[in-house]
Amino acid sequence: MRISARADYAVRAALELAVREGAAPVKAETVAAAQGIPHKFLEGILGDLRRAGLVTSRRGGAGGYALAREPSAITVADVIRAVDGPIVSVRGERPTGLTYTGSAQPLLPLWIALRANVRKILEGVTLADIATDTLPEPVRRLAAEPASWENP
Numbered sequence: 231m232r233i234s235a236r237a238d239y240a241v242r243a244a245l246e247l248a249v250r251e252g253a254a255p256v257k258a259e260t261v262a263a264a265q266g267i268p269h270k271f272l273e274g275i276l277g278d279l280r281r282a283g284l285v286t287s288r289r290g291g292a293g294g295y296a297l298a299r300e301p302s303a304i305t306v307a308d309v310i311r312a313v314d315g316p317i318v319s320v321r322g323e324r325p326t327g328l329t330y331t332g333s334a335q336p337l338l339p340l341w342i343a344l345r346a347n348v349r350k351i352l353e354g355v356t357l358a359d360i361a362t363d364t365l366p367e368p369v370r371r372l373a374a375e376p377a378s379w380e381n382p
Contacts, residue, residue, distance in 0.1 A: 255294030282312035
């Protein structure tokens, strides 16, 4: 699985809004500068997040962006899906839409299991978890394994 630049930027932007939750709406320029995201690229991402109902926007001098829900109610999976679509796909298709024949038949359960594990992690972590540095224990355990940091 690859995390696109768009998904990475979207999660970082949403996180920036999460840590400023309760304050005045945050201008896109402020988010872009704080996270080192190209401003024009960020505007498109924020539009996707708004259309997905994850952020709200207000125009004008006091305008900007804010989360549409509490940070504890928005998962990393929600953000990624808003900008990139399905979390795991094979050749651009959802694994459940694939069929294999012959010796390749065991691939389908492998792709389904991969999707289930990725979803378990990304749907189990909220913006609040990241903003407060309280990742769920299963995520912390996986990240603490030395092999997790190796690039085979």
